[in-house]
Amino acid sequence: MQDAAGQGIMTGRLADRIVLITGAAGTIGRTVAAAIAQEGGIAIGSDLKGRGAELDLDVTQEDDWRRAVAELDRRHGRLDGLVNSAGIGMLGSVEETDFATWRHMMAVNVDGIFLGCKYAMPLLRRRGGSIVNLSSISGIVAGHNLAAYNASKGAVRLLSKSVALHGARLKPPVRCNSVHPSFVEGDMVDAMLRAVPDPAKAREKMTSDIPLRRFAKPEEVAALTVYLLSDESGFVTGAEFPIDGGLSAR
Ligand SMILES: NC(=O)c1ccc[n+]([C@@H]2O[C@H](COP(=O)([O-])OP(=O)(O)OC[C@H]3O[C@@H](n4cnc5c(N)ncnc54)[C@H](O)[C@@H]3O)[C@@H](O)[C@H]2O)c1
16 A cells, blocks of 8 residues: 555554564565565564575574574564465476476475474464465466476475464464465566576566466565465465466466
């Protein structure tokens, strides 16, 4: 929401909520962090060491998670939200993808979210909370050259539902939902396009596959994430949210 001068207006939907974000130096993570702050929340960004986030947290490392959660406990004594946005994307068919690439993709995209949900849960369950996992539309529909990415994002989709069912049994409950964007303007798509022989043609093809004929804006993904973190979505858990310009509708 903006006022007449084009300045953001804080509506306080996340007032005083403490939310940890992984991959917060990335396009979606930093946009989500800004949107949380805009809504009155306290966004604690984390990313790989050297990426300039508030906390150093390699999501594949169990000890990093233990350390980050202990730090949050020391600082705040609670956690109200977790946004698992750290992730990597790479193109490759099943034949082109080497095993090391497959293992690395699974480590970041799947182990990272498993560890996040596992280690943040003891803090989240103290007052109840909300987990938002960044999957992808590639976790719902496949592509011939996305073998490892499809597999990792499909795993996030169903892991999120299992976490939601566990969290629903807690008192107070911890909700968990997955968000499934198609291509989002930003670093990850730029890197993917740099890896193909004709980026302009690839961009045109990728856009033409989308009924709304454009990529998502990171702010659109952030707005959905804020909704899922807020009390407005209090009865929403175990659900998957495509944000894909209609891509998966046909
Ligand atoms: N950008 C898109 O088009 C798109 C589409 C669908 C889903 N997604 C998903 O959304 C999430 C965020 O994407 P993005 O566009 O912000 O990507 P991005 O590449 O801009 O940011 C990803 C961030 O994750 C961090 N990261 C990588 N490995 C890590 C690790 N081991 N530990 C901690 N941090 C690590 C990177 O340093 C980076 O800051 C990802 O999970 C991605 O798969 C992105």
